[in-house]
Amino acid sequence: MKVSGSSEALAGLGAAVPRMRSPLLRRFSAQSTLVFGAMLFTAFVAIALAAPLIAPYDPIYQDLDARLAPPGLAHPFGTDNFGRDILSRVIWATRIDLQIALIGVAFPFVIGTLVGTVAGYAGGWVDAVLMRLIDVVLAFPYLVLMLALIAILGPGLTSFYIAMALVGWVSYARLVRARILVLKNADFAIAAQSLGYGHTRIMFRHLLPNALAGSVVFAMSDAVLVLLAGASISYLGLGVQPPASEWGLMVAEGQSFITSAWWLTTFPGLAIVVLSFAFSLFADGLGERLGVRT
Amino acid sequence: MSAPRLSVSNLEVSTDTGIHLVDGLSFELRAGEILGLVGESGSGKTMACRALMRLLPGARLAITGGAVRLDGRDLVRLPEREMCAVRGREIGMIFQNPASHIDPIMRIGNQIAEAIRLHEGASRREARRAAVEALRRVGIPDPESRSRSHAHEFSGGMRQRAMIALALACRPSVLIADEPTTALDVTVQAQVLRLLMHLRDTEGVSILLVTHDLGVVAQTCDSVAVMYAGRLCEKASTRALLEKPLHHYAAGLIRCQPLSEGVGPLDTIAGQPPALDALPPGCRFEPRCPGASALCHEHLPELHDHRAGRGVACHHPLDGSAVERPS
Numbered sequence: 001m002k003v004s005g006s007s008e009a010l011a012g013l014g015a016a017v018p019r020m021r022s023p024l025l026r027r028f029s030a031q032s033t034l035v036f037g038a039m040l041f042t043a044f045v046a047i048a049l050a051a052p053l054i055a056p057y058d059p060i061y062q063d064l065d066a067r068l069a070p071p072g073l074a075h076p077f078g079t080d081n082f083g084r085d086i087l088s089r090v091i092w093a094t095r096i097d098l099q100i101a102l103i104g105v106a107f108p109f110v111i112g113t114l115v116g117t118v119a120g121y122a123g124g125w126v127d128a129v130l131m132r133l134i135d136v137v138l139a140f141p142y143l144v145l146m147l148a149l150i151a152i153l154g155p156g157l158t159s160f161y162i163a164m165a166l167v168g169w170v171s172y173a174r175l176v177r178a179r180i181l182v183l184k185n186a187d188f189a190i191a192a193q194s195l196g197y198g199h200t201r202i203m204f205r206h207l208l209p210n211a212l213a214g215s216v217v218f219a220m221s222d223a224v225l226v227l228l229a230g231a232s233i234s235y236l237g238l239g240v241q242p243p244a245s246e247w248g249l250m251v252a253e254g255q256s257f258i259t260s261a262w263w264l265t266t267f268p269g270l271a272i273v274v275l276s277f278a279f280s281l282f283a284d285g286l287g288e289r290l291g292v293r294t
Numbered sequence: 295m296s297a298p299r300l301s302v303s304n305l306e307v308s309t310d311t312g313i314h315l316v317d318g319l320s321f322e323l324r325a326g327e328i329l330g331l332v333g334e335s336g337s338g339k340t341m342a343c344r345a346l347m348r349l350l351p352g353a354r355l356a357i358t359g360g361a362v363r364l365d366g367r368d369l370v371r372l373p374e375r376e377m378c379a380v381r382g383r384e385i386g387m388i389f390q391n392p393a394s395h396i397d398p399i400m401r402i403g404n405q406i407a408e409a410i411r412l413h414e415g416a417s418r419r420e421a422r423r424a425a426v427e428a429l430r431r432v433g434i435p436d437p438e439s440r441s442r443s444h445a446h447e448f449s450g451g452m453r454q455r456a457m458i459a460l461a462l463a464c465r466p467s468v469l470i471a472d473e474p475t476t477a478l479d480v481t482v483q484a485q486v487l488r489l490l491m492h493l494r495d496t497e498g499v500s501i502l503l504v505t506h507d508l509g510v511v512a513q514t515c516d517s518v519a520v521m522y523a524g525r526l527c528e529k530a531s532t533r534a535l536l537e538k539p540l541h542h543y544a545a546g547l548i549r550c551q552p553l554s555e556g557v558g559p560l561d562t563i564a565g566q567p568p569a570l571d572a573l574p575p576g577c578r579f580e581p582r583c584p585g586a587s588a589l590c591h592e593h594l595p596e597l598h599d600h601r602a603g604r605g606v607a608c609h610h611p612l613d614g615s616a617v618e619r620p621s
Binding site: 185186187188190191192193194195196197198201205206209210 | 347349351378379380381382383386387389391394395396397398399400408409412413457460461
C-alpha cells in the first residue's frame with residue numbers, strides 16, 4: 001500500500017511538472033502574440049504609407065483589354081471587370097481601411113471614456129440618466145441603428161464616422177464607468193482628496209489613467225468590429241463611394257463574378273481577415289501584458 | 295504652553311439614522327506636539343480623523359455638531375472650496391496602508407510635484423525640485439532617482455516615507471496620522487516614528503497620531519486622548535496617563551500591554567465594546583467596568599477637567615478624587 005501510495009505521489013509530481021512550466025509558456029506566448037500582432041499591424045501601416053511606391057498600377061486606371069484577367073505575372077491578384085489591377089486597389093484601400101478602423105475607434109473611445117468617467121464618479125441622477133441613455137442605444141441592433149443614422153446623414157465616410165461615434169461610445173462608457181465605480185472608493189482617491197484636490201483633478205488625473213487599461217485593450221478588439229462594420233457599410237453602398245477602393249466595397253463589386261472570377265472578392269476579403277487578425281492578436285497580447293481579462 | 299493650533303470641541307459625527315459614531319470629542323493640539331488618539335477598533339478614531347478633514351466616507355455620514363478650529367477658523371463651517379485649500383496645505387494626512395494610498399501609476403515625484411503646483415502655484419521645474427527636496431526630508435536615499443519610481447518599486451517603509459513626504463509637501467502645520475505604523479514591521483515602525491518626532495522637533499509640525507498601540511504612544515506622544523465607543527474617556531500627558539491612569543478603561547488598556555519582565559497570562563478587559571446602535575444608558579464602559587456603580591448605570595459622565603491639563607470622564611476616577619454627582 002505504502003509503495004503504491006508513493007508511486008502515486010510520484011506520478012502526481014510528474015504531472016505537476018508541465019503545469020509548473022505553463023505560466024512561463026503563457027507569458028512567452030502573450031509576448032509573442034503582442035509582438036506578432038504589432039508586426040502585422042506595422043506592416044499594414046507601412047503598406048498604407050508606401051502605397052504610391054509599391055502599387056504596380058494606378059488603382060483606378062482601367063485597362064479594358066485586360067478585363068477579368070486571372071492572377072498572373074502582370075497582375076499578381078488579377079484584374080476586375082473594368083480591367084483595374086486588384087493588387088494596386090487592395091494596397092490603396094489599406095489607407096482607407098486603416099483610417100476607418102482608427103478613426104472609427106477613436107471617437108467612440110474618447111466620448112465613451114468621458115461619459116463613463118463622469119457617470120461613474122458623479123453617481124446619483126447623472127449616472128442614472130447616462131445609463132438609461134446607454135440602454136436606449138443598446139436596445140437597437142448595432143448595425144441597424146448605424147444604417148438608420150447613415151441614411152439620415154447621407155452616404156459617405158464622414159457619415160460613417162459620425163454614426164460610429166453615436167453608436168459605439170456605449171461600450172466604452174460602460175467599461176470605464178465600472179472601473180471608476182471601484183476606483184473612486186480606492187484608498188488613493190481618498191488620499192488625493194486629503195491633499196485638497198478637486199473632483200475634476202481626481203477624476204481625470206488619478207482615476208481615469210488607472211481605469212484605462214481595460215478600454216485600451218477593448219479598443220483594439222473593437223477595431224476589428226469597426227473595420228468589419230466599415231466594410232459592411234461600404235458593401236451596402238453607404239460608405240466609401242466608387243471609384244475609390246475599399247476592401248468591403250471591392251467585395252461588393254466583385255460578388256456578381258464570384259463563380260467566374262474568384263479573385264475579385266477573395267483578395268480584398270483576405271486583407272480584411274488578416275488586418276482583423278492583427279488587431280485581435282495585438283488586443284490579446286496587450287490584455288495579457290496589462291493584466292486585463294476581456 | 296503655547297496656544298493650541300488645532301482645537302476640537304464637542305465634535306459629533308452621526309449617521310442619517312441618528313447613530314453617533316463620534317460623540318462630543320474635544321481636544322487641543324498644540325504647536326510642535328504629538329497627541330496620541332488611542333482606542334480599540336471601532337471606537338471612532340478614524341471617523342474623528344476623517345471628520346477633521348471633512349472627508350467622511352459616504353453621504354450617510356455627517357458632522358452634526360461641534361467645531362474644529364484651526365488658527366481661529368472653524369473648519370466645520372468653511373465652504374468646500376476653502377476647505378480644499380486647507381487640505382494638504384494646512385493639514386496633511388497619512389494613512390495606515392501606504393501601498394494603496396499612493397496612486398499606483400503616477401511617479402512618486404510627480405505626485406508630490408502635483409500637490410506643490412496646485413497649492414503653491416510653483417512652476418513645473420520648481421515643483422520638481424521641491425518634490426526631490428520633500429523626499430530628502432523624509433530620509434529617502436538618492437531622492438533624485440527615487441522620485442522617478444512608482445509606488446510598487448518601494449519597500450513598505452519607503453512607501454510610508456513617500457506618503458509622509460506627499461502629505462508634508464506643502465508644509466502643513468498639522469499632520470493627521472491614521473495608524474501610520476500598523477502595517478509595518480517593528481524596525482520600520484521605529485524608523486517612521488523617529489521620522490515623525492524628527493519632523494516635530496525640526497519643523498514644529500503638530501501631529502495627531504492615531505493608534506491602538508500604547509507602546510507607540512509611550513515612545514512618541516507628548517499627550518494622549520483615550521477614546522471608547524465614540525467618546526473620550528481620558529486625556530492627559532503621556533507620562534501621567536501611563537503612570538497613573540484615572541479612567542478604568544485606560545487602566546485596563548495599560549494592563550493589557552505585554553511587559554518585558556512580565557510573566558503569566560496577559561490581562562484582558564472582559565466583554566466587548568457596545569454596539570453603537572445599542573449603547574448602554576449610562577457610562578458606555580459601565581458594563582465592562584470593574585468600578586461601576588448604580589450611578590454609572592444611569593448617568594453618562596461628562597469629560598471634566600481633573601487637574602492641570604488632565605480630563606477624565608468617570609464618576610469614580612481611580613485616584614478616588616472628586617466623585618461627581620449630577621444634580
